[in-house]
Each structure stands twice: as structure tokens, then as C-alpha cells.
Amino acid sequence: MDAAFYIASVVAIxxxxxxxxxxxxxxxxxxxxxxxxxxxxxxxTMGAPFIAALEVIIYAGAIMVLFIFIVMMLNLGERAAALExxxxxxxxxxxxxxxxxxxxxxxxxxxxxAGNATGAAQAVEPKQVAMxxxxxxxxxxxxxxxLLLAGMIGAxxxxxxxxxxxxxxxxxxxxxxxxxxxxxxxxxxADRADRAP
Amino acid sequence: xxxxxxxxxxxxxxSALVLSVFxxxxxxxxxxxMGAGSIAAAAVIAMLVAxxxxxxxxxxxxxxxxxxxxxxxxxxxxxxxxxxxxxVMVLVVTFVGFFIHLYSTEFMxxxxxxxxxxxxxxxxxxxxxTLLLADNLLLLYLGxxxxxxxxxxxxxxxxxxxxxxxxxxxxxIVTRVxxxxxxxxxxxxFTRLGTLNIQELxxxxxxxxxxxxxxxTLAAFLxxxxxxxxxxxxxxxxWLPDAMAGPTPTSALIHAAxxxxxxxxxxxxxxxxxxxxxxxxxxxxxxxxxxxLLAGCSALVQYDxxxxxxxxxxxxxxYMFLALxxxxxxxxIFHFLTHAFFKALLFLCAGVVIExxxxxxxxxxxxxxxxxxxxxxxxxFLAGCSMSGLPLITAGYFSKDLIIWGALAxxxxxxxxxxxxxxxxxxxxxxxxxxxxxxxFGDIRTPVIRTPGLAMTIPLAVLxxxxxxxxxxxxxxxxxxxxxxxPTDTRQRGFMTEDMSRAALAFAFAIxxxxxxxxxxxxxxxxxxxxxxxxGRKVRAWWFSDWGFDWLYDRAFxxxxxxxxxxxxxxxxxxxxxxxxxxxDSLYRDLSLTETGRVRWYAAAILAGTVVFxxxxxxx
Amino acid sequence: xxxAAILFTLGLIGxxxxxxxxxxxxxxxxxxxxxxxxxxAAGARWGQPDGQIMFLFILAMAAAEVSVGLALVLQLYxxxxxxxxxxxxxxxx
Numbered sequence: 001m002d003a004a005f006y007i008a009s010v011v012a013i014x015x016x017x018x019x020x021x022x023x024x025x026x027x028x029x030x031x032x033x034x035x036x037x038x039x040x041x042x043x044x045t046m047g048a049p050f051i052a053a054l055e056v057i058i059y060a061g062a063i064m065v066l067f068i069f070i071v072m073m074l075n076l077g078e079r080a081a082a083l084e085x086x087x088x089x090x091x092x093x094x095x096x097x098x099x100x101x102x103x104x105x106x107x108x109x110x111x112x113x114a115g116n117a118t119g120a121a122q123a124v125e126p127k128q129v130a131m132x133x134x135x136x137x138x139x140x141x142x143x144x145x146x147l148l149l150a151g152m153i154g155a156x157x158x159x160x161x162x163x164x165x166x167x168x169x170x171x172x173x174x175x176x177x178x179x180x181x182x183x184x185x186x187x188x189x190a191d192r193a194d195r196a197p
Numbered sequence: 198x199x200x201x202x203x204x205x206x207x208x209x210x211x212s213a214l215v216l217s218v219f220x221x222x223x224x225x226x227x228x229x230x231m232g233a234g235s236i237a238a239a240a241v242i243a244m245l246v247a248x249x250x251x252x253x254x255x256x257x258x259x260x261x262x263x264x265x266x267x268x269x270x271x272x273x274x275x276x277x278x279x280x281x282x283x284x285v286m287v288l289v290v291t292f293v294g295f296f297i298h299l300y301s302t303e304f305m306x307x308x309x310x311x312x313x314x315x316x317x318x319x320x321x322x323x324x325x326x327t328l329l330l331a332d333n334l335l336l337l338y339l340g341x342x343x344x345x346x347x348x349x350x351x352x353x354x355x356x357x358x359x360x361x362x363x364x365x366x367x368x369x370i371v372t373r374v375x376x377x378x379x380x381x382x383x384x385x386x387f388t389r390l391g392t393l394n395i396q397e398l399x400x401x402x403x404x405x406x407x408x409x410x411x412x413x414t415l416a417a418f419l420x421x422x423x424x425x426x427x428x429x430x431x432x433x434x435x436w437l438p439d440a441m442a443g444p445t446p447t448s449a450l451i452h453a454a455x456x457x458x459x460x461x462x463x464x465x466x467x468x469x470x471x472x473x474x475x476x477x478x479x480x481x482x483x484x485x486x487x488x489x490l491l492a493g494c495s496a497l498v499q500y501d502x503x504x505x506x507x508x509x510x511x512x513x514x515x516y517m518f519l520a521l522x523x524x525x526x527x528x529x530i531f532h533f534l535t536h537a538f539f540k541a542l543l544f545l546c547a548g549v550v551i552e553x554x555x556x557x558x559x560x561x562x563x564x565x566x567x568x569x570x571x572x573x574x575x576x577x578f579l580a581g582c583s584m585s586g587l588p589l590i591t592a593g594y595f596s597k598d599l600i601i602w603g604a605l606a607x608x609x610x611x612x613x614x615x616x617x618x619x620x621x622x623x624x625x626x627x628x629x630x631x632x633x634x635x636x637x638f639g640d641i642r643t644p645v646i647r648t649p650g651l652a653m654t655i656p657l658a659v660l661x662x663x664x665x666x667x668x669x670x671x672x673x674x675x676x677x678x679x680x681x682x683x684p685t686d687t688r689q690r691g692f693m694t695e696d697m698s699r700a701a702l703a704f705a706f707a708i709x710x711x712x713x714x715x716x717x718x719x720x721x722x723x724x725x726x727x728x729x730x731x732x733g734r735k736v737r738a739w740w741f742s743d744w745g746f747d748w749l750y751d752r753a754f755x756x757x758x759x760x761x762x763x764x765x766x767x768x769x770x771x772x773x774x775x776x777x778x779x780x781x782d783s784l785y786r787d788l789s790l791t792e793t794g795r796v797r798w799y800a801a802a803i804l805a806g807t808v809v810f811x812x813x814x815x816x817x
Numbered sequence: 818x819x820x821a822a823i824l825f826t827l828g829l830i831g832x833x834x835x836x837x838x839x840x841x842x843x844x845x846x847x848x849x850x851x852x853x854x855x856x857x858a859a860g861a862r863w864g865q866p867d868g869q870i871m872f873l874f875i876l877a878m879a880a881a882e883v884s885v886g887l888a889l890v891l892q893l894y895x896x897x898x899x900x901x902x903x904x905x906x907x908x909x910x
Contacts, residue, residue, distance in 0.1 A: 009820045016824055016847055020831030025839050032843055035824075039854060042820065046861040051869050058876055059850065063883050070887045071839060074894055080837075087836045096833035099804050104826040106811040111822065122864030132866040133873065140870070144877040151881025158888035797841075801833050 005045040012038035023084035025071045029064060036060040047123030198249030201242050202260050202277050205287060206330065208239045209323035213316045220312025229302035232315030236298045236322055240291035247284055256280060256680040257396075259332055273393055278332030281681035285530060285674070286329045286462055289537045293454045294322045296656035300545050301446040303652035304552065308444075314354060318450065321347035325455050329462060333393040334383050337463075341379070341427065344456045345372050351447040352440045364439040371436040375426015379463075382419030385412070399469035408473050417470050417477030421484070424460030428514045431488040435746050437511055438495075441503040445548030448503060453510045453540040458533050461517045465526055465682060472524075472683070478609060482522020486604075486617035489515030491744055493624030497631065498741045501558045502547050505632060508743075509584065510540055512621060516600050519618060523610045525603030526682040527675045532600055534674070535592035535667050539580040542660040546577040549653060550636060554643045560632060565641035570648065574637045576657040581633050583664040585626035585710070588703040592668030597622060599671075599685075602698045606687040615698070619705050626709020634717040821858060825851035838890045842883065849879045 015035035022028035040055035074080075133141060212235030220228055250258060261276040279287075298318060305314050324343025331337035353365030387393055389412055390401045406413045424430070429437035440452050451457070464471060464481060471478045489512045496508035513536050520529035551558060553570060567574045583593035601622065605615035649657075687695075716724040727733045739745060791798075828847030835841055853872040860868015 012820065013823050013827070016827045019847065020827060020835065020840065020844060025837070028840060028843060032846070035847070036850065039824075039850060042854070043857055046857055048857050048861060048869055051857055051872055054873070054876060055853075058880065059846075063846065063880060066883055066887055067839070067843065070890060073891065074839075084837060092834050092836075093830070096801060096804070096830045099801065099808055100826045100829045100833075102808045103804065103811065103829070104822055106808065106815060107822045107825075109815065110811075122861060124860060124864060124866050124869060128866040129869045129873075133870050137870050140874055144874050147881050148877055151884045154881075155884040155888040158885070158892050797833050797836070800829075804829060804833065 002045075005042055008038045008041035008045065011035075012042065023081045025080070026068070029067050029071065032067075033060050033064050036064070050126035050129060198245045199253065199258050199279070200260070202246050202258070202279060202330070203262055204242050205239050205246065205291065206277075206323045206326040208235050208242070209319040209326070211235070213320035213323060216312050216316035216319060220316055223312060225306065225311055228312045228315055232312075232319055233295065233298040233302055235319055236291060236295040239322065239326070240288075240295045243287050243291045246279070247288060250279060250284060261332075265335070273333050273335040275336060276332035276394075277330040278395065279330065281678050282462075282465060282530060283329045283681075285534065285678065287326055289534055290322065290325050290329065290455050293537050293541050293660070294325075294450060296659055297446050297450045297454070297541060297545065300449075300548070300653050300656040301444075303650050304446055304548055305444060310354070314351075314444065317347055317350045317354070318447070321351070321451060321456070325459070328459055331395075333395060334386065334398070335393050337395070337466075338380065338383060341423075341459065341463075342376065344451070344459060345369065345376065345427070348372075348440070348451050348456055351451060352443040354443050354447065358442075361442040364436075364442040368436040368440045371433050372426045375423045375433055375460075377422075378419045378426070379423025382416050382423065385416050385419065389416075395466060399467065402473060403469050406473055409475060410473065413470055414474040414476050417467075417474035418480065420463060420467055420470065421477055421481055424463045424481075424518075425484060426460075427463075428457050428460030428518070429511050430460065430484050430515060430518055431491060432746065434488060434492065434511050435743060435750060438499075438504045438507045438743065441501070441507050445503065445544055445551065448507070449541045449544035449548070452507065453544050454537040457510060457514055458517065458536070461514065461521065461529055461533055464518075464521045465530060468521075468526055468682060471521070475609070478522055478524070480522070481518050482604075482609060482611075482614055485515045485518025485520070485522055486614050486621075487515075488512065489519065489621040490617055490624070493621050493628065494740045495743050496628040497624065498737050500560055502551065502560050502563070502632065502636065503544070503558060505560070505628065506540070506543055506547055509543075509625070509628060512625065513540065513584065516597065516618065516621065519614060520600040520603055523603050523614060524608035524683075525600060525685040525687075527678040527685055528596065528599035528603050530678055530682070531671065531674055532596035534670070535583065535596040535664070538660055538667050539583040539591075539593055539664040542576055542580040542657065542664050543584065545653070545657055545660065546573050546580065549573045549649045549657070550577075553645045553647050553649070555646050557643050560635045562642050563636045564639040564643075565637070566645070567637040569641070569645045572654055572657060573649065576661040577637065578633060579661045580664045581629040583668075585629040586622055586702055586706050588699075588706060590668075591665050593664070594702070594706075595668035595671045598699055598702050599675075601702055602695050603685055603687065605690055605693060605698065606695070608686050610687075610690060612691060615693070619701055622702055622705035623709045626706045627713050630710050630713030631717050634713060638718055821851045821855035823851075824848075824854060838893065842886050842890065845886070846879060846883065849875055849882075 012035045015031045015038060019028050019031040019035060022031060036055060036059045040052040040060070043049075043052035043055060212231055216223075216228065216231060223231065258279040259276055260279075261274050263275050265273045265275050298315070301314065301318065305311055308314060321344055324340045324347060326340075328337055328340025328344060331340055349365045349369040352368050353362045355361050356365075383393065386398060386402075390398055390405065392398055392401065402413060426433045437452060437457065441448055443452070471481065492508045492511035492515060496505050496512060499505035499508060513532070517529040517532050517536070520526070520532060549570060550563065550566060550573065553566070553573075554563060557563065579591070583591035586594040586597045588594050597618075601615060601618040604610055604618045605612060716727075728737050742748065791802075825848055828844045828851055831844030831847065832841055835844065853875045856868040856871040856875070858868070860866065860871075
């Protein structure tokens with residue numbers, strides 16, 4: 001099992017690296033799905049088969065399908081990939097990589113110092129999870145259901161506005177919202193002009 | 198009836214409040230009824246309380262209204278303390294106050310700020326009674342500042358003339374010097390003795406401190422500082438003559454009869470402390486003696502009627518300080534009583550005269566008013582006789598006699614103090630009869646354009662009777678006051694007996710009157726010849742300017758202060774704070790540059806912060 | 818656990834380095850997933866169900882976040898015709 005875990009981990013990390021370096025969104029997504037599937041295997045080896053299944057169904061299935069839908073709707077194509085290539089300069093990567101590397105070193109140091117990074121993984125049955133979930137964590141469940149509801153309503157609302165905008169696009173004033181927004185911003189910073197010497 | 202005690206200060210306060218809020222809507226008659234009526238009510242209640250108090254037979258009565266604040270053992274109460282001393286003072290304040298209010302209803306009738314005047318006056322009476330009845334020094338201090346405030350407000354009552362505002366400010370600032378000393382004394386007493394309740398304070402002081410201990414001396418000196426400021430004694434006497442800028446009833450009530458004697462009251466109230474500090478008590482006597490002589494000389498050369506009376510007030514309060522200083526406590530309070538009558542009366546008469554001559558203050562432009570204003574003349578004459586001590590008849594004679602005899606024979610008496618008192622008596626008679634002869638005798642120099650009405654003459658008559666007859670209260674009053682103050686312990690020093698001292702006082706009166714008659718009635722050219730010499734002119738100018746105190750203070754304090762203020766016009770301390778503001782402003786400018794709206798930069802900043810804090814958590 | 822840390826770090830790099838909003842969202846998903854991995858690992862280490870429950874909550878949150886986030890991406894793309902995350906920025910510090 002350990003071997004399977006380490007193989008899955010290596011696959012996940014490699015797939016993630018490829019995800020964040022791809023220029024084509026569809027390629028990146030496929031690597032991301034690969035990464036998630038590898039993580040699901042890792043979960044399985046860690047003794048959480050139920051979570052592994054959820055990872056596959058919801059993350060790799062539902063959420064990624066959403067991404068793919070969007071990428072397809074945006075119809076990015078070769079032009080976007082070219083743009084991405086132009087953006088992907090070494091300068092873009094250096095700063096974030098150094099910072100994140102530092103954080104990684106710190107976290108790793110913490111984990112190693114704690115000295116229990118590895119240990120015998122104990123299997124946790126889905127039944128136990130379910131018992132705890134609808135026992136002490138009932139409020140959490142309710143809250144997450146409200147969160148999902150809010151997410152649904154939010155997405156629906158934004159989608160509605162998209163349709164209106166599509167309609168406006170055929171009209172005359174496309175940038176109305178933008179003008180209003182910029183007006184607000186100018187107003188918010190209006191004091192600066194008087195304060196300036 | 199004793200339970201009504203709290204009403205005595207409460208009624209004037211309430212009336213002041215009503216008048217200050219609704220005053221302008223009342224008719225003049227309503228304001229007059231309200232203003233004078235509240236003091237009348239207070240006087241009647243004071244009378245009832247006095248009857249109840251005398252009948253109860255106890256020597257003190259305390260009424261605690263409520264706790265003021267409660268901070269870790271510091272629990273000053275709003276409590277009223279009635280004993281012989283405060284009872285006498287309250288009765289005087291309310292009665293004299295009432296007659297002065299009555300007088301004011303007519304005197305101020307033409308003034309546009311009628312209700313404001315009465316609001317201030319009522320506020321003053323309330324504060325003064327609070328001062329007198331307070332059972333702890335903090336409440337006393339409240340009353341003390343209250344009367345100071347009213348004094349300021351009333352001196353500057355006719356605020357359109359900048360001179361008046363200047364005089365008001367001067368009074369306020371000069372008395373503040375004393376008040377500061379007094380507040381330090383309060384803090385000192387509280388930190389050392391743990392209470393501000395006057396009775397407890399006196400008890401603890403006499404238990405904890407030996408006679409002559411340095412703390413007691415320091416506290417007594419600081420209290421003396423406060424008393425000196427409020428009572429216009431040397432060296433803080435400079436404000437009182439200028440305070441005459443206020444309306445005359447104000448001068449009569451505040452700057453003659455009541456407020457300026459608050460210092461006397463304070464020292465009498467804390468007499469235990471002064472007995473523990475002989476040095477401070479000696480200082481009181483010396484201050485009193487010096488003040489009565491210096492102010493007496495200054496009074497001699499003034500030509501403004503009210504200023505002359507102001508100097509005489511300073512001089513008479515000097516007598517009271519002298520009495521306190523030598524240990525003749527009761528004599529001081531008795532002199533306060535008689536002084537309240539005759540000095541208030543003198544001021545009221547001066548007010549009549551000044552009004553009658555259309556605002557003329559210069560005594561050398563007055564004259565011959567004896568026949569034009571007969572009642573005023575007789576009132577002024579009686580009060581003047583009383584002040585200068587016409588033997589055997591007038592109240593002032595009895596009180597002054599007690600003081601002068603005490604100056605020699607009381608506990609801390611001394612021959613030099615007796616001589617000062619006697620010389621002061623000559624001066625008093627001299628300047629008083631100078632005023633009488635110049636103002637009421639001789640030729641008419643300014644025509645009389647107005648004669649006083651009933652509301653002004655009644656107080657003159659009543660106070661005139663009081664100025665004479667109050668002297669017959671001497672024996673019962675003195676013996677009654679000993680329930681609150683230590684009795685005067687007299688013994689003969691040298692060859693002088695009490696009768697000889699009395700005779701000397703009578704002789705001093707005669708000398709004073711004779712010289713006044715000689716110089717200002719029979720042969721005024723003699724006075725002019727004395728003044729015309731170089732020395733005479735210089736002395737005259739020196740005395741006229743109050744011995745140059747104003748000049749000295751101007752050079753020593755006012756100008757350096759103005760100089761420093763000018764240098765510090767830019768306010769360098771403020772520069773520090775505006776520097777902070779400027780730094781914050783520029784930080785705002787610089788930090789707002791980071792507000793780019795680029796989400797990735799924000800995320801990077803969060804990441805950097807996380808790294809830094811994780812590092813701190815790890816290695817610190 | 819180290820896996821979680823590495824995945825999280827990679828997600829972070831992607832979040833900051835990429836300008837394309839879709840990639841930014843993907844990086845966010847990676848980070849959330851990494852946090853989930855950490856929970857699962859901790860839960861497995863001590864044999865407690867709490868780690869898995871936390872993962873479930875993260876899952877729910879990720880679903881909601883992605884739906885709203887993608888709707889916003891669509892919205893922005895229709896307005897600005899680009900997925901550059903600096904395009905909507907009109908603040909000039």
C-alpha cells in the first residue's frame with residue numbers, strides 16, 4: 001500500500017506542476033483531473049475509500065466538468081494559448097516561486113520537527129464518518145447546505161445578468177456598467193485631489 | 198425645620214437656572230420678583246433654620262444629601278454642615294444679599310440684560326451659601342470656584358467695554374493664583390489625612406500632627422494663599438480695585454460684603470490647622486496688618502469713589518486677617534458681620550450718588566449732595582462712622598475695638614500689630630471722612646439728575662440701621678461663636694489695658710476726622726500744598742497706583758509671559774503633533790499606491806505575510 | 818502531509834503567477850484540494866472521522882466557490898473580452 005501511496009503522490013505532484021504550467025486551458029484541466037484522481041488513490045491508500053470515491057465523483061467529475069463547460073463556452077482557442085505563452089515569462093514565476101518555496105520550507109520544517117509526519121494510517125469506515133457527520137457536526141452540514149444554496153443562487157444571478165448584458169451588447173451602450181463603476185471609484189478617491197499639495 | 202437647610206442654596210440655584218433659561222421671556226417685573234424673591238425665600242428659610250438650630254441646642258447639624266463620587270476610599274459627600282460660624286455667615290449673606298437684590302431691582306431697571314444680571318447674582322448667592330455650608334473641602338472648593346466665576350461674570354457684566362472684560366480677566370487670573378495654591382492644599386491634606394471632610398480633617402490633623410509640623414505649616418500656607426487671592430490681600434490685592442468695573446450692586450454684594458470675605462471664612466473654618474502652624478498664623482497676621490496699612494494709604498488718594506471704597510474694603514479685610522492671625526477668631530467674624538452691613542451700605546450709597554450724577558465717578562466733581570440726597574447722605578454718614586469706628590455707638594467701633602485689643606492681647610498678639618491696627622484706624626477715619634466731606638459737603642459741582650426710588654431707599658435705611666445696631670449683638674454673638682471657634686484668650690501685655698486701647702481707638706477716630714475736616718473741608722488748599730511738593734506728588738502717585746504692585750506684576754509676570762507667548766506663536770509642541778499627522782498623511786499616500794486592484798499582488802502580499810509570520814512563529 | 822504541503826505550494830504558485838482567471842481558479846482548486854489532503858492524512862493518522870468530515874465541508878465549499886467563480890469569469894469575459902485578471906482593475910494607486 002505504501003508503494004501505491006508514493007506512486008500516487010508523485011503522479012499528483014507531477015500532474016499539478018503540469019497543470020499550472022500549461023498554456024492550453026483544456027490540457028491544464030486534463031492534468032488537473034489526473035492530479036485529482038491520483039489524490040483519490042492516495043486517499044484510498046490512507047484508508048478513506050469513501051472520500052476517494054467522492055473525490056472522483058465530485059471533484060474530478062462534477063467540478064471539473066463545470067470548468068470544461070466554461071472553457072468550451074469561452075472558446076479560447078489558439079489565440080488565448082498564444083497570449084498565455086506570452087504571459088508565461090520566467091519573471092512571472094520567479095517571485096511567487098521563491099515566496100511559496102519559503103513557505104514550503106517552513107511548513108516542511110514544522111512537519112519534520114513535529115516528527116510524526118508518517119505513521120500507521122488507520123482506516124476510518126464511512127459509517128463512522130456518517131455517524132459523526134449527522135451527530136456532532138449536524139450544524140456544519142446545515143451550514144454547508146446553506147452555502148451551497150447561496151452558491152447556486154449566486155451563480156444563477158450572475159448568469160441572469162450575463163443574459164441581460166448579451167442583450168445590451170447588441171444595443172448601443174456596452175460599457176455602461178463600467179462607466180458607472182469608474183464613476184464610483186473616482187468618487188471614492190475624490191478627496192485625494194484636494195488633499196494633494 | 199433644620200431639614201430645610203438644603204433649600205437655602207437650592208432656591209437661588211434654581212432661580213438662577215430658571216432666569217438664565219427663561220429670563221429673557223419674563224417681564225422685568227417677573228425677573229425682579231424671581232431674582233429678589235428667591236433670595237428673600239432663602240433668607241426666610243435661613244431664619245427658620247436658625248431658630249430651629251438654636252432651639253435644638255446642639256452645636257452642629259450635618260445634612261448629607263448624597264455621595265458625590267466613590268473612588269477607592271475617596272468618598273466626598275454633598276453634605277451641608279451647620280454650626281455657629283456658618284449660621285452667622287449664611288444669615289448675613291442671605292439678608293444683606295436680599296437687600297442688595299432689592300436695591301438692584303431699581304438700580305438695574307434700565308439695563309437691557311436685566312435677567313442675566315439677576316441670574317448671575319442668584320448663582321452667586323447659591324455658590325456662596327454652598328461655600329459656607331459645605332461639610333467637606335471639595336464642596337467648599339466648588340462653591341469657591343462658583344463665586345469666583347460669578348465674580349468674573351459680573352465684573353465683566355457690561356462686556357461691550359473691553360476695559361471691563363480686562364478687569365474681569367484680571368480678577369479671574371489673579372484669584373486663580375490663590376485658587377491653585379488652595380487646590381494643592383486640598384490634595385496635600387487628602388493624601389496626608391485621607392479625608393476632605395472638614396470636621397474629620399481637623400480632628401485627624403490635631404491628632405496626627407504636632408504643633409509646628411512642617412506638613413501642617415505647608416498646608417496652612419497654601420490655604421492662606423487661596424484666602425489671600427480670594428480676599429484681595431497682599432500680595433494678590435491688585436484685582437479688587439479693577440473689579441469695580443462691575444455694576445455697583447455687584448461691588449456691594451460680591452466685592453465688599455460676601456465673596457471677598459470667603460478667605461476669612463476659610464481660615465476660620467480650618468482654624469485648627471492654623472493653630473498647628475504658628476508660622477502660618479503669624480503670616481496671616483502680618484499680611485493683614487500690612488494690607489490694612491497699604492490699602493488705607495491707597496484709599497486716601499483715589500478720586501474714583503468706588504475705587505476708594507474698594508481699597509477700604511481691602512483694608513477692612515486686612516483687619517479681619519489681623520484678627521485671625523493673632524487668634525481673635527470670633528472678633529474676625531464679628532468684624533465680617535459689621536463690615537458686611539456698613540460696606541454694602543457704602544457701596545449702595547455710592548451707587549445712588551453715581552446714578553444721581555449720571556455716571557460720575559470722580560469725587561472731586563461731586564459735592565454738596567447733603568441736601569439733594571439727604572437719606573443717602575445720612576446712610577453714607579452712618580456707614581462711614583461705623584467703618585471708622587465712631588465710639589460707643591456704631592457697630593464698627595465694637596468690632597474694630599475687639600480686633601485692635603486682640604492684636605495686642607490675644608494669643609499671638611504683638612505691640613507692632615497693635616500699632617498697625619491703630620494707625621489703620623486713623624487712616625480709615627481719614628479716608629472715610631475725606632469721602633464724606635468731598636462728596637456731600639461743599640459746593641454743588643454736578644447737578645443731580647435722578648433721585649432714588651423706594652426699592653433703593655429701603656435697603657439704605659435697613660442697612661443703615663444694621664450698620665449701627667449690629668454692634669449691640671457683640672456679646673451674645675461672640676459667646677455663641679465660641680461653640681464653633683476657639684475663644685479669644687486675652688492677657689495684658691505691657692502697660693496697656695483694654696480700656697486704654699479703646700480710648701486710643703476713639704482718639705484715632707478723632708484724629709482722622711479732624712485731619713479730614715482740616716484738609717478737605719476747612720482748608721483744601723493745605724492738602725493741595727502738601728501734594729504740590731515733589732515728595733508729596735511722588736508719594737501720591739505711588740499710593741494712587743496701589744504701591745506699584747500692578748507695575749511690578751506687569752514687569753515680573755505679564756510681560757515675560759507675553760514675551761514667551763510671542764516666541765511660541767508657532768507652538769512648537771503642536772509641531773510635534775502636526776508632524777505625526779503629516780507622517781500619517783504621507784504614509785497614507787504611499788500605502789494607497791499599493792492599492793492597485795491587481796488581485797495577484799494582493800495574494801502575493803498575503804503569501805509574503807504568511808511566510809514572515811510563520812518564520813516569526815518558528816524562530817522566535 | 819508533505820504531499821499536501823507540496824500541492825498547496827504549487828497551487829499557490831499557480832494562483833500568483835498565472836494571469837488567466839481560469840488558471841487562477843484551477844490553482845484555487847488545487848489549494849483547496851491540498852487542504853483536504855492534509856485533513857484526510859491527519860484523520861487517518863489518528864483514526865478519527867473528523868478529518869473526512871472536514872474534507873466533505875471543503876468539498877461543498879469548493880463546489881459553491883467554483884460555481885460562483887466561474888459565473889464571474891463568464892461575466893468578466895463578456896464585459897472585457899479577456900481573461901486577464903488585471904483588466905478589471907481601474908484603481909490607480
